[in-house]
Every structure is written in C-alpha cells, then in structure tokens.
Amino acid sequence: MTTTNNTKALIESVREILTQDGDLLRNIIQQVLQEMLEAEMDQVLGASxxxxxxxxxxxxxxxxxxxxxxxxxxxxxxxxxxxxxxx
Known part of the structure; x- marks a missing residue:
C-alpha cells in the first residue's frame, strides 16, 4: 500500500512541475515534433x-x-x- 501512495505522490509532484511551467511541456512537444519532421525528411530524401x-x-x-x-x-x-x- 505504501508503494501506491508513493507512486501517487510522485505522479502528483510531476504533474505539479509540468503545470507550474506550461512552456516546458509545450517546448518538449515542439522539439520532439520538429525532430520527427527532420527525420522524416531525411528518410524521404535518402540523406540527411x-x-x-x-x-x-x-x-x-x-x-x-x-x-x-x-x-x-x-x-x-x-x-x-x-x-x-x-x-
């Protein structure tokens, strides 16, 4: 039962960190999507x-x-x- 409480506390603290700095999550999403677009372009062209x-x-x-x-x-x-x- 303590593991569940610890997990809930961890999830809550991560959620709090992400909601305090709204730009953090948005920036992460932006960087990941940008890298995906670049990788897909490399694949289409056959070279980076x-x-x-x-x-x-x-x-x-x-x-x-x-x-x-x-x-x-x-x-x-x-x-x-x-x-x-x-x-």
Missing amino acids: KSERSDKRLGYRSGYYTRTLLTRVGRVSLRVPRDRDGRF
Missing part, C-alpha cells in the same frame, strides 16, 4: 541535411511554418520542404 550520397533522391528547399493547436497551447513548427515537392 548537407550529406553527400549517391542514394540521395532530392534536395531540401527551406521551410514553411505551421501552427499546431495542442492541449498545452499553440506549437509553431518549421516544416521542411524539398525541391520536388515530395514532402
């Missing part, structure tokens, strides 16, 4: 940014911004573009 490869299928061509509405607020993302419009 500035990487020289014979297997490269295309080239990057900047970014455009999109705003995502989440439970923790608005998250602004830089969505990568490629020259051929595959992504």
